[in-house]
Amino acid sequence: MRKKIIAGNWKMNMTFDEGQKLTSEIVNMFKDENISDVQLVINPPFPHLHPVKKLIGDTPNVFLGAQNCSDKESGAYTGEVSAKILASFGVSHVILGHSERREYFKEDNAILTEKLKQALANGLTPIFCCGESLEIREAGTHESNVKFQLTDSLFGLTAEEISKVIIAYEPIWAIGTGKTATSDEAQQMHLSLRKHIASKYGQEVANSISILYGGSMNAGNATDLLSKPDVDGGLIGGASLKSRDFITIAKSY
Numbered sequence: 001m002r003k004k005i006i007a008g009n010w011k012m013n014m015t016f017d018e019g020q021k022l023t024s025e026i027v028n029m030f031k032d033e034n035i036s037d038v039q040l041v042i043n044p045p046f047p048h049l050h051p052v053k054k055l056i057g058d059t060p061n062v063f064l065g066a067q068n069c070s071d072k073e074s075g076a077y078t079g080e081v082s083a084k085i086l087a088s089f090g091v092s093h094v095i096l097g098h099s100e101r102r103e104y105f106k107e108d109n110a111i112l113t114e115k116l117k118q119a120l121a122n123g124l125t126p127i128f129c130c131g132e133s134l135e136i137r138e139a140g141t142h143e144s145n146v147k148f149q150l151t152d153s154l155f156g157l158t159a160e161e162i163s164k165v166i167i168a169y170e171p172i173w174a175i176g177t178g179k180t181a182t183s184d185e186a187q188q189m190h191l192s193l194r195k196h197i198a199s200k201y202g203q204e205v206a207n208s209i210s211i212l213y214g215g216s217m218n219a220g221n222a223t224d225l226l227s228k229p230d231v232d233g234g235l236i237g238g239a240s241l242k243s244r245d246f247i248t249i250a251k252s253y
C-alpha cells in the first residue's frame with residue numbers, strides 16, 4: 001500500500017506569529033477530526049522549522065519538511081543549509097527541484113542529483129518535483145519531457161534509494177495560476193511516470209513510490225484529483241496557508 005501524503009509548501013510566506021497560528025490550527029484540526037491514513041508534511045521557510053517542530057511534537061502522521069537543502073555536505077557556503085543540519089532539527093522531508101528553484105535559482109538536474117544524495121545520506125525523504133512548461137504541454141511532448149527529468153536526476157539511484165523518494169508532478173502552468181490539470185491529465189502523467197520507473201527498477205519498486213500532484217490543488221478540486229488510482233496525494237502551495245483548506249484537502253480521500 002502506498003502512503004497517502006498531503007504536503008504543504010508555504011514558500012516564502014508567513015511571519016513567525018502567522019506560522020505559529022497556522023501550525024497550531026492544522027495540528028489541532030488533524031487530531032480533533034481523527035484523520036487517519038493520511039500523512040501531513042508541513043514545509044515552512046527555514047526559520048520556522050524549529051518552532052513548527054515543537055508545535056507538531058509527537059503528533060502521529062504529521063511531519064516536518066524543508067523547502068530546499070544544499071548540494072554540499074558542510075563548510076564555507078554562506079547562506080546555505082545542509083541536509084545534515086536539517087536532520088539535526090528533526091526535519092524528515094525536503095522538497096527538491098521545485099520549478100521555482102529550477103527557474104529562479106538555476107538548479108539543474110546535475111545539482112539536483114547532488115542534493116538528492118545529500119538528503120538520502122542524512123535520512124531525509126526527498127519530495128522530488130518535476131513538471132513541464134505550458135509550451136511543452138502545448139507541443140504535446142510533456143510525457144517525454146517529464147520522464148527525462150526523472151531519468152536525469154533519479155535514475156542514478158539504487159532501487160533502495162529511489163524507494164525512499166516521493167515524486168511530485170507539478171505542471172508549471174498550473175502552479176499558483178488557479179489552472180489545474182484535470183484529474184484525467186494528472187492520472188495519465190502519473191501512470192506514465194510509474195511505468196517509466198518500472199521500466200528501470202521493476203513494477204514492485206514503482207508501485208511502492210508515492211506520486212503527488214501539485215498545481216492549484218484546493219479544497220474544491222482535491223476530491224476529484226485524489227480519486228485517481230495513481231495520484232497518491234498533493235503538494236499544496238496557496239491552499240496550505242489556510243488551515244481549514246489544508247485540512248479539507250487531507251480529508252478529501
Ligand code: PGA
Pocket residue numbers: 009170174175176177178214215216217235236237238239
Ligand atoms: P499552488 O503551488 O498550490 O499554489 O499552485 C503548488 C506548489 O508550487 O507546490
